[in-house]
Amino acid sequence: MNFNLVLLMPEIALTSAAGLAILVDAFSPRGLSRRFLLWIAGGGIAISAALALRLLGTNTSAFNGAIAVDDYAVFFKLLFLAATLLVLLAADTFMEETRHRAEFVGLLLLATTGLMLLAAAMDLITLYISIEISSLSIAFLSAWDKRGLRSTEAGLKYFLLSAMSSAVLLYGMALLYGLTGHTRLDLIATQIGQGPNAALFLALAMLLAGFGFKVSAVPFQMWTPDVYEGAPLPITAFLSVASKAAGFAATVRVLQIALPTSQTDWTVLVAALAAATMTVGNIVALVQTNMKRMLAYSSIAQAGYVLVGVAAASQLGVSAVMFYLLAYTATNLAAFIACIAIFNLTDSEQIGDLRGLRWRSPWLAFALAVSLLSLAGLPPFVGFFAKLYVFWAAADRGLLWLVLVGVVNSAVSLYYYAQVIHDMYITGIGGGEPGVGDPVTTLGPRRPSPGLSTALTLAVIGVLVFGVLSGFFFGIGDVAARTVAR
Amino acid sequence: MIAPTEALVAGSFYTFAAIALAGAIGVVLARKVFHSALFLVLTLASLAATFVILGADFLGAVQIVIYVGAITVLILFGIMLTPRNVELPESSGVGRSTAGVFVAAAVFIVSTTVIVTSQWPRSMSTPIPDRPTTEAIGQGLFTTYALPFEMASILLLIAMIGAIVIAREEQ
Numbered sequence: 001m002n003f004n005l006v007l008l009m010p011e012i013a014l015t016s017a018a019g020l021a022i023l024v025d026a027f028s029p030r031g032l033s034r035r036f037l038l039w040i041a042g043g044g045i046a047i048s049a050a051l052a053l054r055l056l057g058t059n060t061s062a063f064n065g066a067i068a069v070d071d072y073a074v075f076f077k078l079l080f081l082a083a084t085l086l087v088l089l090a091a092d093t094f095m096e097e098t099r100h101r102a103e104f105v106g107l108l109l110l111a112t113t114g115l116m117l118l119a120a121a122m123d124l125i126t127l128y129i130s131i132e133i134s135s136l137s138i139a140f141l142s143a144w145d146k147r148g149l150r151s152t153e154a155g156l157k158y159f160l161l162s163a164m165s166s167a168v169l170l171y172g173m174a175l176l177y178g179l180t181g182h183t184r185l186d187l188i189a190t191q192i193g194q195g196p197n198a199a200l201f202l203a204l205a206m207l208l209a210g211f212g213f214k215v216s217a218v219p220f221q222m223w224t225p226d227v228y229e230g231a232p233l234p235i236t237a238f239l240s241v242a243s244k245a246a247g248f249a250a251t252v253r254v255l256q257i258a259l260p261t262s263q264t265d266w267t268v269l270v271a272a273l274a275a276a277t278m279t280v281g282n283i284v285a286l287v288q289t290n291m292k293r294m295l296a297y298s299s300i301a302q303a304g305y306v307l308v309g310v311a312a313a314s315q316l317g318v319s320a321v322m323f324y325l326l327a328y329t330a331t332n333l334a335a336f337i338a339c340i341a342i343f344n345l346t347d348s349e350q351i352g353d354l355r356g357l358r359w360r361s362p363w364l365a366f367a368l369a370v371s372l373l374s375l376a377g378l379p380p381f382v383g384f385f386a387k388l389y390v391f392w393a394a395a396d397r398g399l400l401w402l403v404l405v406g407v408v409n410s411a412v413s414l415y416y417y418a419q420v421i422h423d424m425y426i427t428g429i430g431g432g433e434p435g436v437g438d439p440v441t442t443l444g445p446r447r448p449s450p451g452l453s454t455a456l457t458l459a460v461i462g463v464l465v466f467g468v469l470s471g472f473f474f475g476i477g478d479v480a481a482r483t484v485a486r
Numbered sequence: 487m488i489a490p491t492e493a494l495v496a497g498s499f500y501t502f503a504a505i506a507l508a509g510a511i512g513v514v515l516a517r518k519v520f521h522s523a524l525f526l527v528l529t530l531a532s533l534a535a536t537f538v539i540l541g542a543d544f545l546g547a548v549q550i551v552i553y554v555g556a557i558t559v560l561i562l563f564g565i566m567l568t569p570r571n572v573e574l575p576e577s578s579g580v581g582r583s584t585a586g587v588f589v590a591a592a593v594f595i596v597s598t599t600v601i602v603t604s605q606w607p608r609s610m611s612t613p614i615p616d617r618p619t620t621e622a623i624g625q626g627l628f629t630t631y632a633l634p635f636e637m638a639s640i641l642l643l644i645a646m647i648g649a650i651v652i653a654r655e656e657q
Contacts, residue, residue: 129637132641
């Protein structure tokens with residue numbers, strides 16, 4: 001028995017912080033202040049990150065192979081912790097207005113714990129339970145704004161569809177278990193025979209469908225725009241970066257370790273998913289008028305680019321996926337946090353109402369422009385290098401047609417990203433120069449709160465620094481990728 | 487001596503499987519949602535019997551206690567406490583039921599084909615060990631599967647906290 005709790009300390013620290021926040025709040029007469037809750041959560045995240053860093057280079061597995069403690073898992077754990085910290089900071093305006101703040105913070109930390117376990121899961125049972133931990137808490141968090149019907153709808157939709165996709169995922173896992181007699185990923189690989197096997201193919205398709213829901217790959221993306229639009233924006237940001245990254249972390253681990261391409265060729269299947277996801281996401285994004293829905297379809301398209309790296313099925317591919325997820329997390333967080341600040345300012349989610357933003361709030365317009373250009377994949381921002389690496393990995397494996405689809409899609413996506421920037425910078429309100437009497441300029445500006453500003457600054461710095469030092473950060477991912485891919 | 491036992495096992499398996507299927511069809515076809523819930527009890531109970539036939543005695547007992555008992559009661563309470571006068575959009579269109587039948591048929595055909603044509607590592611004739619499984623499951627939960635067991639408790643905690651926050655009436 002290997003019950004070495006040290007290997008599990010990052011998750012234990014975060015769970016304890018969640019419990020502390022909820023319990024102290026329950027027993028204090030007037031409830032905890034927002035500031036105090038942020039300190040508890042931030043402290044938990046910092047301790048958890050420090051403990052995770054200490055596990056770098058351990059590269060072992062714990063609890064009878066239920067979870068892996070490898071550099072790949074540590075990389076993702078640090079990524080989720082950083083994302084959660086930024087989401088918490090960005091949520092301070094939302095937390096001011098909502099009830100049950102302690103439970104909100106607690107569930108967010110528990111969701112992060114689930115994602116951390118998901119990135120480390122080496123066993124189908126652990127994998128399934130960690131998916132449920134994260135999905136269930138995200139469903140509750142999406143429905144948190146009980147005054148709004150759309151928030152309730154978002155929570156319910158996410159809950160029902162995640163239950164459905166879990167059923168498909170479980171069916172796939174059951175087939176895999178029936179074929180091999182094992183639930184551990186490494187042991188499954190040893191039992192899968194050579195040659196085609198119909199049940200194995202069905203199991204693979206079902207696993208991909210289950211993971212496809214989590215990362216919102218086409219054709220499992222139906223829930224994405226509605227949930228992104230209805231959920232509280234900080235939760236949407238969390239869902240679009242941390243939850244998606246964890247889904248990819250698990251997908252790559254399962255495919256690389258349990259179903260190596262030497263035995264099962266899933267390259268074509270994943271490549272087809274990637275092409276469909278990029279194309280559908282980008283084309284539907286073109287016609288959106290609501291900023292949240294536009295970002296939802298954009299995040300579907302981004303999942304397609306990540307799948308290009310997954311389809312490469314090589315160590316280079318895994319490193320490219322890791323770097324892409326790092327880049328995407330910083331960039332998409334910057335975009336969403338900028339949106340939170342802008343919506344607070346303008347009280348509108350329409351893209352058209354961003355017109356002339358640079359005169360009203362140059363800093364927010366700049367932050368949103370940087371993140372959109374990075375999402376579009378323009379140099380010198382990090383998104384460019386991220387795309388470069390995944391396309392390189394795919395070309396390296398001879399998937400030239402997929403690279404071509406990806407490049408064409410990037411060009412298409414530039415149109416709708418640039419449209420927003422055009423609105424903010426070139427067009428004044430009503431099409432000309434902004435005047436004094438414009439309806440939007442006379443709105444009382446709700447300045448971004450300190451937490452929101454900090455989060456936005458950090459995210460934009462991430463976009464710039466990861467871009468400038470892309471070689472260095474790719475190198476980190478490359479070392480960590482060796483623990484799951486050969 | 488072995489043959490009659492085998493016939494008994496096979497006979498009871500097919501009997502309970504038929505009851506489970508009949509119950510499942512009843513769930514789908516029943517007009518009233520209350521009747522659907524009662525048909526569900528039939529299906530879940532027959533599945534419990536199937537588990538016992540397959541040698542999973544603990545799982546069978548748990549299936550009865552949790553699914554036949556608690557979850558069905560929960561569903562019935564849910565039905566009874568839901569207001570009747572809520573206007574729901576008409577959902578029984580011809581197109582929708584055709585789509586449902588089509589998907590169900592596709593799933594049936596694909597899974598049957600796959601199960602029949604695939605190479606399974608263990609043959610159907612492997613004898614089922616004839617001893618209680620409870621002890622082994624208990625051992626497993628506290629040794630091999632200690633981590634998933636603890637994770638499941640976090641999952642339940644999340645469900646409790648979330649349900650209270652969502653269901654609570656705000657003043």
